[in-house]
Amino acid sequence: MNKQYVVGIDIGGTNTVFGIVDARGNVLAKSAVKTATHQDINLYVNEIYEEFIKLVEDFGGIESIKGIGVGAPNGNYYTGNIEFAPNLIWKGLIPLSKLISEKFGVPTALTNDANAATIGEMAYGAARGMKNFILITLGTGVGSGIVIDGKLVYGHDGFAGELGHTCSVRNNGRQCGCGRTGCLETYTSANGVARTAREFLETRKDDSLLRNIPLESISSKDVYEAAVQDDKLALEIFEFTGKILGEALSDFVAFSAPEAIILFGGLAKAGDFILNPVVKHMEKNMLVLWKNKVKLLFSELKEADAAILGASALAWEL
Amino acid sequence: MNKQYVVGIDIGGTNTVFGIVDARGNVLAKSAVKTATHQDINLYVNEIYEEFIKLVEDFGGIESIKGIGVGAPNGNYYTGNIEFAPNLIWKGLIPLSKLISEKFGVPTALTNDANAATIGEMAYGAARGMKNFILITLGTGVGSGIVIDGKLVYGHDGFAGELGHTCSVRNNGRQCGCGRTGCLETYTSANGVARTAREFLETRKDDSLLRNIPLESISSKDVYEAAVQDDKLALEIFEFTGKILGEALSDFVAFSAPEAIILFGGLAKAGDFILNPVVKHMEKNMLVLWKNKVKLLFSELKEADAAILGASALAWEL
Numbered sequence: 001m002n003k004q005y006v007v008g009i010d011i012g013g014t015n016t017v018f019g020i021v022d023a024r025g026n027v028l029a030k031s032a033v034k035t036a037t038h039q040d041i042n043l044y045v046n047e048i049y050e051e052f053i054k055l056v057e058d059f060g061g062i063e064s065i066k067g068i069g070v071g072a073p074n075g076n077y078y079t080g081n082i083e084f085a086p087n088l089i090w091k092g093l094i095p096l097s098k099l100i101s102e103k104f105g106v107p108t109a110l111t112n113d114a115n116a117a118t119i120g121e122m123a124y125g126a127a128r129g130m131k132n133f134i135l136i137t138l139g140t141g142v143g144s145g146i147v148i149d150g151k152l153v154y155g156h157d158g159f160a161g162e163l164g165h166t167c168s169v170r171n172n173g174r175q176c177g178c179g180r181t182g183c184l185e186t187y188t189s190a191n192g193v194a195r196t197a198r199e200f201l202e203t204r205k206d207d208s209l210l211r212n213i214p215l216e217s218i219s220s221k222d223v224y225e226a227a228v229q230d231d232k233l234a235l236e237i238f239e240f241t242g243k244i245l246g247e248a249l250s251d252f253v254a255f256s257a258p259e260a261i262i263l264f265g266g267l268a269k270a271g272d273f274i275l276n277p278v279v280k281h282m283e284k285n286m287l288v289l290w291k292n293k294v295k296l297l298f299s300e301l302k303e304a305d306a307a308i309l310g311a312s313a314l315a316w317e318l
Numbered sequence: 319m320n321k322q323y324v325v326g327i328d329i330g331g332t333n334t335v336f337g338i339v340d341a342r343g344n345v346l347a348k349s350a351v352k353t354a355t356h357q358d359i360n361l362y363v364n365e366i367y368e369e370f371i372k373l374v375e376d377f378g379g380i381e382s383i384k385g386i387g388v389g390a391p392n393g394n395y396y397t398g399n400i401e402f403a404p405n406l407i408w409k410g411l412i413p414l415s416k417l418i419s420e421k422f423g424v425p426t427a428l429t430n431d432a433n434a435a436t437i438g439e440m441a442y443g444a445a446r447g448m449k450n451f452i453l454i455t456l457g458t459g460v461g462s463g464i465v466i467d468g469k470l471v472y473g474h475d476g477f478a479g480e481l482g483h484t485c486s487v488r489n490n491g492r493q494c495g496c497g498r499t500g501c502l503e504t505y506t507s508a509n510g511v512a513r514t515a516r517e518f519l520e521t522r523k524d525d526s527l528l529r530n531i532p533l534e535s536i537s538s539k540d541v542y543e544a545a546v547q548d549d550k551l552a553l554e555i556f557e558f559t560g561k562i563l564g565e566a567l568s569d570f571v572a573f574s575a576p577e578a579i580i581l582f583g584g585l586a587k588a589g590d591f592i593l594n595p596v597v598k599h600m601e602k603n604m605l606v607l608w609k610n611k612v613k614l615l616f617s618e619l620k621e622a623d624a625a626i627l628g629a630s631a632l633a634w635e636l
Binding site (some may be wrong): 016066131137146148149151153154155156157158159161162163165166167168169178179180235245250251252254256257258285287288289290293 | 359450451464466467469471472473474475476477478479480483484485487488496497498501565568569570572573574575576577603605607608611
């Protein structure tokens with residue numbers, strides 16, 4: 001039997017989704033389990049395995065699977081462990097790659113979710129054919145994956161590419177979940193945009209559609225919907241967010257001189273509302289050498305499948 | 319004849335130094351010419367060639383040379399060109415690698431001076447055996463070289479690693495030679511330290527040994543010599559400089575997760591005066607993941623030979 005498919009498993013705090021993927025990046029079948037049901041990691045792996053066995057029956061059974069790629073919070077590619085993930089129920093070091101590989105009898109690799117997305121973009125998305133690019137995930141937090149010479153950068157310890165935790169505001173910056181202040185993530189994640197909205201609404205008096213929403217429940221999606229209706233305050237929130245992100249991107253370019261930067265995740269759906277200010281401020285702050293030379297692109301992975309595709313792409317390299 | 323030696327050529331704005339280097343990093347013989355004598359680049363290459371032929375006679379002649387490495391301002395490894403170097407008399411694109419290779423009949427590679435220093439450190443210095451590190455040159459300007467998985471990062475266009483031009487002070491930062499403001503280089507280069515000294519002396523009233531020197535002629539060396547004598551203002555200048563550099567380094571770590579950061583060049587000679595504040599502020603700003611894990615080292619290349627060694631190391635890879 002030809003080992004023609006790979007499996008992608010994406011572990012989120014709430015759901016674990018997984019699917020069978022072919023070489024062209026088609027998700028042939030997928031399923032999901034709850035991540036936090038089993039305190040015992042072995043029972044969790046068993047549950048995925050049993051769901052998966054049903055799924056793979058129509059595709060030649062497990063013999064058709066070349067490898068399994070896993071995207072997980074705090075996933076370390078070098079060790080195959082999930083290491084001290086604050087948002088998962090399993091604490092400490094979890095040797096997940098080993099457990100899955102043993103249960104499934106298939107080679108398995110693991111990395112964090114942003115790195116998985118980056119490899120997915122290179123295999124099936126906007127970065128096909130690129131050797132040097134940076135992907136920024138703009139979701140609940142801000143993550144990143146860096147590709148140099150066609151290879152994902154893992155660094156000395158496996159944790160390279162934490163660009164969401166570079167400092168955007170040095171003094172009096174916002175408190176970050178990492179314990180420090182002023183991190184890029186606190187301004188340009190979906191949560192960061194919601195924080196900006198609340199700050200603007202509290203400190204200013206101008207009208208806005210956003211004033212019809214209870215302050216504490218405002219989300220980045222609300223800001224987007226207000227911007228679609230040409231709400232001036234909502235547009236200013238995107239300008240503010242785009243300025244901070246654009247400034248950061250111009251510094252990232254000075255590091256690895258990428259061909260492109262790719263924006264991925266929820267906030268990227270805001271389209272030109274976020275793209276235009278990011279491009280403007282990135283170019284304004286760019287070293288002359290790179291002005292108007294670095295492409296800024298959105299992810300081309302189909303949103304519903306992006307997490308599975310990203311994780312699965314890791315398996316082709318096994 | 320065994321091709322057992324390499325040649326390093328380091329091109330500065332004033333002097334061009336070159337030497338014959340063995341595999342252990344010994345500079346067996348060296349010489350120099352003035353960089354700016356010949357408007358015609360061919361005459362410049364001829365002059366180096368004639369000096370070099372005399373030098374190499376005692377070492378088996380040119381047949382013993384495996385390759386030539388050149389470190390030059392704005393040197394592009396991919397093209398072998400010097401590209402629009404503001405401080406050299408040759409303007410535009412200069413195909414120096416090709417000219418030298420043709421004149422000498424020896425394979426030649428070229429990169430910028432900071433990258434050359436980085437490769438030198440990896441071949442003969444503090445980074446021997448390291449696969450992931452960042453070198454920062456603290457000279458007239460601030461340059462850098464980044465090594466990932468044992469390879470120097472050139473990026474999409476050959477110009478990666480311009481960390482001296484990442485932004486340290488976003489608003490009201492110092493004017494930089496690159497046309498922008500707030501670049502790391504404007505604070506932590508030798509010139510940056512001298513600027514800080516002048517600023518402190520002009521805006522403060524406290525005593526300092528530095529007040530015995532005409533304001534316009536103060537150099538980073540003067541600040542160092544005052545610090546040696548326990549001059550409080552001079553020590554504060556190093557604290558200020560080290561804070562900005564340490565903050566920047568903690569962000570660089572988030573990019574490539576290096577095993578070590580190596581400080582190279584004039585300012586690194588200030589020893590603990592600069593190292594202590596850099597370490598303090600780097601650790602203070604470091605993401606928890608990397609706290610107390612990334613080594614901060616000084617270059618181990620012998621200073622008088624460092625430029626030649628760095629350039630020569632490039633030739634081993636030919």
